Amino acid sequence: MTTSPDIEIQRACNASEIPDDNDLQLWAGHVLEQQKRSGSVVIRLVDADESQSLNHQYRHKDYATNILSFPFEAPQFIEQDHLGDLVICVPVVNREAGEQGKQASAHWAHMVIHGMLHLMGYDHETPAQADEMESIEIELLQQLDIRNPYK
Secondary structure, three states: OOOOOOEEEEEEEOOOOOOOHHHHHHHHHHHHOOOOOOOOOEEEEEHHHHHHHHHHHHHHOOOOOEEEEEEEEOOOOOOOOEEEEEEEEEHHHHHHHHHHOHHHHHHHHHHHHHHHOOOOOOOOOHHHHHHHHHHHHHHHHHOOOOOOOOO
């Protein structure tokens, strides 16, 4: 798999423990390829303050969260292939990896895949939706030689 120029990476924090652009693009591109989808995506890497602000503004939850997905819906008369934006909170993802005893790169891959599936309309609001989304995540991660994150 090659990286995609349609996956833009924005680094809006100074943390040093961040996967390189090629890995982020590889994980996002893998989802597009396996789901037989196309379109552009922006992945924005942020600090806890920006994550908390966005989470509060859009989800009415006043804390930093690991990933926020913002699907893009163009008006009907505009042809657009932008799927949306992912906002990933670097310190939260890195902290979670440590707390969960996971390899950081595996947790990062899981977060990118999880967010990409949200951009494609998957959700986990009901048990049935969660089962479907998790099974797709597990399969996509296994294809990248990353073990099941839910075990």
